Amino acid sequence: MDNPYKPIPVELVDTYFETNDRQLKSFKFRILDEDVKKLFDYKPGQFAQLSVLGKGEAPFGIASSPTEGDELLFTINRIGSVTQALHELEAGDKIGIRGPLGNWYPVDKFEGSDIVIVGGGYAFTTLRSLYIYLRDPSRRSKFGKITIVYGAREPGLLLYRDDLEEWKNDENLELVLTIDNPAEGWTGKVGFVPPVLKETAPSSENAYAVVCGPPVMIKFTLPVLHELGFSKDKIYTSLEMRMKCGIGKCGRCNIGHKYICVDGPVFSMAELDELTADL
Ligand SMILES: Cc1cc2nc3c(=O)[nH]c(=O)nc-3n(C[C@H](O)[C@H](O)[C@H](O)COP(=O)(O)OP(=O)(O)OC[C@H]3O[C@@H](n4cnc5c(N)ncnc54)[C@H](O)[C@@H]3O)c2cc1C
Ligand code: FES
Structure with a gap:
């Protein structure tokens, strides 16, 4: 994407409660621009930042597989301001997405x-x-x-x-x-x-x-x-960690000399041992 800070518009196609306690909801989004859709090439383990206007932005793992087609699936636990705003969305609503971000399962x-x-x-x-x-x-x-x-x-x-x-x-x-x-x-x-x-x-x-x-x-x-x-x-x-930019610029998500948002979030246990040995 030209500007990694600029969210891409997506439309909510479907949303439903995933768990009986209604704490976790799944969301299927569709990227609106056909050209941008082709560029959103992701692999299992990557995440994206979802942004709701006036509420903020937060990172979520992509729960769909690229083999399933164009819709992007996220499953979100309602715990704070952004996740609450996401839970209030209805099919047809539009929000922003930045991604795909991070590395993937090898x-x-x-x-x-x-x-x-x-x-x-x-x-x-x-x-x-x-x-x-x-x-x-x-x-x-x-x-x-x-x-x-x-x-x-x-x-x-x-x-x-x-x-x-x-x-x-x-x-x-x-x-x-x-x-x-x-x-x-x-x-x-x-x-x-x-x-x-x-x-x-x-x-x-x-x-x-x-x-x-x-x-x-x-x-x-x-x-x-x-x-x-x-x-x-x-x-x-x-790994899940507090993040801001998601692209290795703000320095919010480091462990030792690595940034979870770009060097991770996927790590082997051997890599994690090395990282925490530096601390
Ligand atoms: C790579 C990655 C993948 C993620 N995937 C998912 C996912 O698939 N589904 C999902 O529901 N969540 C996922 N998360 C966590 C999600 O990003 C946070 O729950 C979200 O940022 C909370 O935003 P909020 O504005 O609703 O909460 P806030 O209003 O910011 O905070 C509410 C409360 O939650 C705590 N909190 C917020 N973020 C985190 C965090 N990252 N770790 C621990 N505590 C936190 C705060 O300290 C506070 O107590 C992922 C995080 C990362 C980094
Ligand atoms: S979230 Fe900004 S450097 Fe990782």
């Missing part, structure tokens, strides 16, 4: 390997994008077995339940869903993500892991992955 590196995707709570957004990208018929044969372990507090808080239902039929996918406490009608696992991952025990031989979730989930998941034999350079995660 899917080229994953070729020829098994992949273990571990998600918790609403951090499943870019993991949805990643799995939909990997399962695309043009690409799926490049990867081995995929295991997804995804957990939420209760069934109504799992994101993308229609997708999860569809994925249950995918070949060479082990989809393990878990909730924290037993619930009526629930047929998946019960328990936190780390012990369920341990029980699932995906092989680490020729495999990569991608982990996104609340910090406490990541903290207890890493030792399980190590126990399973995943080394730090084979475990990736995506």
Whole structure:
């Protein structure tokens, strides 16, 4: 884009509550200008800044996969002023978007390997994008077995339940869903993500892991992955941080000598160790 600070106009095509507690809403946006649409070339793991006039701008992971067509999907937790304004939008409303921003999951590196995707709570957004990208018929044969372990507090808080239902039929996918406490009608696992991952025990031989979730989930998941034999350079995660410009100019989002907005948000655990060693 000519001016990286200038938001591109997008129209809200559809919006719906994603979770039963009505805290998380999904939004499908359409870029209005056909030429600009062609330039919005993104990969799983990237994010964009959404701006609502008079309210401000905030970064959100892109939950759609580029393989799904032109509409951009975001799933947004209502916690403050920008997210509240986004939740008030209706189909047909127009807002601004800047992006795609940041790096992406290293899917080229994953070729020829098994992949273990571990998600918790609403951090499943870019993991949805990643799995939909990997399962695309043009690409799926490049990867081995995929295991997804995804957990939420209760069934109504799992994101993308229609997708999860569809994925249950995918070949060479082990989809393990878990909730924290037993619930009526629930047929998946019960328990936190780390012990369920341990029980699932995906092989680490020729495999990569991608982990996104609340910090406490990541903290207890890493030792399980190590126990399973995943080394730090084979475990990736995506960081969420306070951001302003999203393009490496304002200095708001650094860890050590790196900016999360341009050098990340995706890092391997080995890279994160190096970054925090500088602090
Ligand atoms: C790369 C990236 C991807 C993200 N993807 C998503 C996504 O897919 N869906 C989603 O719902 N959110 C996502 N976020 C978080 C989102 O950007 C914040 O929730 C948003 O900026 C809040 O804006 P606000 O104006 O509504 O909140 P504010 O009014 O600014 O703040 C409300 C409260 O939230 C806290 N807060 C605000 N931003 C953050 C943050 N980044 N981390 C921790 N606490 C914060 C504030 O301290 C305050 O207590 C992502 C953030 C980053 C950096
Ligand atoms: S948000 Fe400005 S440098 Fe990263």
